[in-house]
Amino acid sequence: MFPRILPLAILALTALPAAFADEAPDRLEFTPAEIADWPQREFDGAVTYRLAEDDRPAVEAVAEDGATALYHEIEIDVSETPWLEWSWRVDELPQGEASEREKAGDDYGARIYVVQEGFFGKLSARALNYVWSRELAPGTQWPNAFTGRAHMISVERGDERRGEWVTYRRDLREDWQAAFGEAPGTIHGIAIMTDSDNTDSRSVARYGRIRLLPDE
Incomplete structure (x- = not known):
């Protein structure tokens, strides 16, 4: 197993091509076709990621005891576009007896996260993860099982809406402040991930459009 000295939410952005670092967003919207082309780690x-267009365009993710992220490094001024909006659908959740608060249970049918580099660059990065939880009610927040530099927020739980498309909009300012005790400032990357390696199981999800929006 890959040694998890740092959580996946942070490690996914530690080996990106330098060319991405200077990219300035001309628009803060990512279509499924664009997301499907993000680099993998x-x-x-x-985890198998592919562009699917059965009922609507989406990135399909199938994890068979695996852990792979799609990530995109880009500087985002949260004061200008503080709202993160996305849609996803979970068809299969990872299965296991361990709590998601424990390392053995740290798998999610779907997650989207933003990463901020620290004073020492990517090695001191912090990540805010929004997840579809197996067990924890929406609104529950907790430190990642592997490090306190990653913070988890449940936005959905269990099977009640499994198989449905669900759209969310979150205030990154509010959530980052609650997680880390300060304003977010600049975000340096965004990623999606479906994983099931710790639970030795399977999870399946689809991801739709991702947008970063200004205050209305």
Whole structure:
């Protein structure tokens, strides 16, 4: 198993091509076709990501005891576009007896996260993760099982809406302040990930459009 000295939410952005670092957003919207082309980082087994257009365009993710992220490094001024909006659908949740608060249970049918580099660059990065939880009610927040530099927020739980498309809009200012005790400032990357390696199980999800929006 890949040694998790840092959580996947942070490690996914530690080996990005330097060319991405200087990219300035001309628009803060990512279509499924664009997301499907984001670079991959495999940690403990591959996850299959593909562009699917059965009922609507989406990035389909199938994790068979695997952990791989799609990530995009880009500087985002949260004061200008503080609202993160996305849609996803979870068809299968990872299965296991361990709590998601524990390392053995740290798998999610779907997650989207933003990353901020620290004083020492990517090695001191912090990540805010929004997840579809197996067990924890929406609104529950907790430190990642591997490090306190990653913070988890449940936005959905269990099977009640499994198989449905769900759209969310979150205030990054408010959530970052609650997680880390300060304003977010600049975000340096955004990623999606479906994983099931710790639970040795399977998870399946689809991701739609992702947008970063200004205050209305």
